[in-house]
Amino acid sequence: MIYVLSVFAFSSVTVGLSALLIIAERYLVTYGVCKLDINAGEKPLEVDGGQNLLSALYANEIFIPSACGGKGTCGHCKIVVNAGGGPVLPTELPYLSRKEIRSNVRLACQVKIREDIYVHIPEELLNIKMYTSTVERVRDLTYDIKEIRLRLEDPEEITHRPGQYVQIQAPAPGEPVFRAYSISSPVYEPNIVDLIVRLVPGGIASTYLHNLNTNDTVHFTGPFGEFRLNEDPSVEVVCVGGGCGMAPMRNIIYSIYDKWPERCCRLFFGCRSTRDIFYLDEFEKLSEEHQNFQVVYALSDELEPDETWEGETGFIHLSVDKYLEPDIKRQAFLCGPPLMIEAVMRVLAEKGMKPDDIFFDDFS
Amino acid sequence: MSETSALVILIAAILTNNILLTNFLGMCSFIACSGQIRTALGLGTAVTFVMTMTTMLNYIIYYFVLVPYGLEHLTYIVFIAVIAAFVQFVEMFVERFSPKLYFALGIFLPLITVNCAILGASLFMIIREYNFFQSVGFGIGAGLGWALAIVLMAGLRQKMRYSNVPQPFEGIPIAMIVTCVLAMAFMGFAGMVAIQ
Numbered sequence: 001m002i003y004v005l006s007v008f009a010f011s012s013v014t015v016g017l018s019a020l021l022i023i024a025e026r027y028l029v030t031y032g033v034c035k036l037d038i039n040a041g042e043k044p045l046e047v048d049g050g051q052n053l054l055s056a057l058y059a060n061e062i063f064i065p066s067a068c069g070g071k072g073t074c075g076h077c078k079i080v081v082n083a084g085g086g087p088v089l090p091t092e093l094p095y096l097s098r099k100e101i102r103s104n105v106r107l108a109c110q111v112k113i114r115e116d117i118y119v120h121i122p123e124e125l126l127n128i129k130m131y132t133s134t135v136e137r138v139r140d141l142t143y144d145i146k147e148i149r150l151r152l153e154d155p156e157e158i159t160h161r162p163g164q165y166v167q168i169q170a171p172a173p174g175e176p177v178f179r180a181y182s183i184s185s186p187v188y189e190p191n192i193v194d195l196i197v198r199l200v201p202g203g204i205a206s207t208y209l210h211n212l213n214t215n216d217t218v219h220f221t222g223p224f225g226e227f228r229l230n231e232d233p234s235v236e237v238v239c240v241g242g243g244c245g246m247a248p249m250r251n252i253i254y255s256i257y258d259k260w261p262e263r264c265c266r267l268f269f270g271c272r273s274t275r276d277i278f279y280l281d282e283f284e285k286l287s288e289e290h291q292n293f294q295v296v297y298a299l300s301d302e303l304e305p306d307e308t309w310e311g312e313t314g315f316i317h318l319s320v321d322k323y324l325e326p327d328i329k330r331q332a333f334l335c336g337p338p339l340m341i342e343a344v345m346r347v348l349a350e351k352g353m354k355p356d357d358i359f360f361d362d363f364s
Numbered sequence: 365m366s367e368t369s370a371l372v373i374l375i376a377a378i379l380t381n382n383i384l385l386t387n388f389l390g391m392c393s394f395i396a397c398s399g400q401i402r403t404a405l406g407l408g409t410a411v412t413f414v415m416t417m418t419t420m421l422n423y424i425i426y427y428f429v430l431v432p433y434g435l436e437h438l439t440y441i442v443f444i445a446v447i448a449a450f451v452q453f454v455e456m457f458v459e460r461f462s463p464k465l466y467f468a469l470g471i472f473l474p475l476i477t478v479n480c481a482i483l484g485a486s487l488f489m490i491i492r493e494y495n496f497f498q499s500v501g502f503g504i505g506a507g508l509g510w511a512l513a514i515v516l517m518a519g520l521r522q523k524m525r526y527s528n529v530p531q532p533f534e535g536i537p538i539a540m541i542v543t544c545v546l547a548m549a550f551m552g553f554a555g556m557v558a559i560q
Contacts, residue, residue: 002434009435013425013442017449028456087467114463 034084035116038062043126047113053081054108062121063128063221065167066178070109077108079125084117128221129155131166133193135216141196141278145244146210147184150193150218157190158183158222162229162252163333163359166193166222170205179205182335182361183223184247186254193220198244227359230331233260238324240344242270242316242336246279248361252333253283257290264292266323270316270340272301274309296323317343327352334360368557370501373494376557377505383481383488384513385547386554390481394514395539404518406465407476408511412504414454414476415485418447419503422486423496443486451477481510516546 031049036056038045047056054070054077057063068074075095085106088096092107111117133150141147152158160183167178185194200206212218229237229252237256239249249267256263271277283295298312298319312319317340324330324347332348334341341360348358368376383389390411397407422443430436455473459466466473476482485506489499520542529538 005433006435006438009429009433010438010442010445013429014445017445021449021452024453024456028460086463114459 031114034113036060036113037116037118038121038126040118040120049113049115051113052109053079053085053106053111053113053117053119056113057108057121061130062126063130063167064108064121064125065128065224066109068109072107072110075107078105079108080104080120081106081111082118082120084113084115085111085119086114127159128224129158130219130221131155131158131193133218133220135212135214135218136192138212138214142276144199145278146197146199148195148197148209148212149185150195150220152191152193153217158193159190160187160223161225161227162187162255163227163248163361164223164225165248165361166195166220167224168195168205168209169219169221170208172204177204178221180224181205181209182225182247182251184250186251186258188255188258194247194250196244196247196250227333229256230357233263234329236264236266236328236330238266238268238320238330238332238348240268240270240316240320240332240334240336240340242340243276245335245337245361248333248335250279253286253293257286257293261290262292266294266296268296268298268316268320268323270298270300270319270336273299274303274307294323315343316340317347320344321347321350324348324351326350330357332358334358368498370497372557373498374501374505374508377502378509378512379550379553380556382509382513382550383484383506384510385543385550387481387484388547389484390479390510391543393475393479394510394517394543395536398514398517398521398539401515401518401522404514405511407473408507408514410454410458410473411476411479411481412507412511414447414450415482415507415510416500416503418443418450418482419485419489419499419506420496421446421450423489423494423499426490439487439490440483443483447482447486448477481506513546517543520546 029050033046034049036045036047045056045060047060052070054064054066064077064079066074066077068076070077072091078095078100081104085104088101088106089110092110095107096105131152132154133152135148136151137147137149139147139149163182165180165182167180169176169178181195181197183193184196185192195209197206197209199210227248237252239252241249246269249269253265253267256265267283277297280295280297283293287293287295296312296319298314298316299309300313300315303309312322330353332353334344345358345360349355377383380386384391384394393407398404425442425446426439430438430442451474454476455466458473485503488506489502492502494502517539521539524538524542533541
């Protein structure tokens with residue numbers, strides 16, 4: 001009896017308190033409509049106060065990159081808040097450098113709108129849209145990697161630079177999650193987006209993508225990413241990938257040969273064994289069409305007794321070291337596991353490349 | 365049941381039985397938030413308000429819900445729930461009407477929830493068997509006493525910024541030592557009135 005009474009008394013006290021809090025919230029936490037000014041009058045918006053800046057921008061179809069969905073744990077949603085954001089909160093400090101704090105950079109998900117707010121958002125982020133697409137084709141590349149081709153429905157075209165990525169919206173219990181995937185289709189095919197997806201055991205987005213069938217609907221936002229291809233055709237482009245880090249390279253390479261058929265470009269791709277190899281015949285065909293394209297695949301594991309392999313062996317940075325002549329003007333793009341990136345960065349630095357010319361996308 | 369009048373209890377809770385300087389409750393926010401008089405005053409006000417209101421609420425809940433049904437073993441959990449909910453309310457209130465104070469208090473406002481002085485005041489009220497008016501007096505007094513202590517401390521620490529503190533004692537250590545000296549000074553009031 002005493003237990004029932006205890007539980008009952010405690011629950012009624014908490015329920016009563018919660019009810020009071022909900023009523024108080026109703027009447028106290030109302031800020032009315034606030035002005036949200038973007039880029040000094042370029043795009044004035046009116047939003048309800050009390051919500052955070054990130055969701056207010058999302059509601060107005062301005063998609064700031066955010067991997068954690070507004071929990072303040074990824075630090076991607078940095079934007080400049082010039083006025084009306086209040087002081088920097090302790091939850092933001094781990095993600096902001098002193099320089100960023102001085103120039104009013106904030107995490108959009110942590111800024112609560114209490115008054116008129118003035119923000120600066122780079123033009124590029126304003127071009128990010130939410131896309132609706134349907135699955136046109138799903139192809140197995142290896143035993144655990146699939147190529148998924150999405151045909152854009154609304155809007156029908158995407159303008160992106162080679163090396164950029166999109167954020168796929170994957171349904172999850174509670175709120176949908178967003179995961180970044182590079183666009184592997186070239187820029188001259190604006191109405192499709194190809195993705196290369198490795199199945200991660202227990203991964204929400206990769207499981208979702210691997211289970212898609214033709215004509216399923218997929219939503220994503222994009223394009224994101226800082227990489228800019230050097231427009232000078234005399235600069236050589238070096239792409240180094242490992243595992244399933246192929247998508248941005250494929251986009252870069254096809255986009256380059258569409259624009260500059262004579263440009264020098266090399267692709268190094270590291271796999272474990274022969275069953276991890278994909279796209280090799282496609283790239284070999286391309287290298288026959290374009291003399292200045294070189295493709296090198298390397299296997300890091302021992303061969304099985306009945307297999308044959310005529311290409312390189314060992315980790316991919318050894319092949320990079322072997323084939324690259326030092327001190328040539330070049331730009332590099334790396335994509336793969338962090339250890340691979342680290343090793344390749346070291347080799348490229350030895351070859352006389354400056355850190356500014358090396359871009360990377362690590363899977364951490 | 366203590367016979368002392370509510371007013372005497374109020375004064376005693378400020379001076380002779382200062383909850384911070386004689387019972388050393390609520391030390392964490394006392395040390396952390398006593399850098400500036402403004403912040404200290406804000407936090408002191410918030411604590412006083414929360415303490416007064418929670419002793420009243422807890423008195424009502426204890427004597428009208430818990431005691432009649434023989435549920436005294438729920439005292440702690442119910443008191444903490446009441447304090448937590450009330451702090452949430454204060455947080456909303458301060459955020460709405462004084463954003464400056466809200467940002468000045470920052471993380472310490474929600475931390476009032478776990479300020480042991482608040483729970484301590486409610487428990488003392490039960491242990492010392494105060495009636496309702498005595499409880500209100502004690503709540504206000506204990507809150508004001510805590511506020512007085514933290515404001516005094518903030519004043520001392522502001523002055524101390526210009527004094528030559530030996531390097532190993534800088535920051536928290538000297539604050540602790542100053543708290544002890546302050547506590548000893550308050551012991552001078554001891555014996556004037558007894559409310560235990």
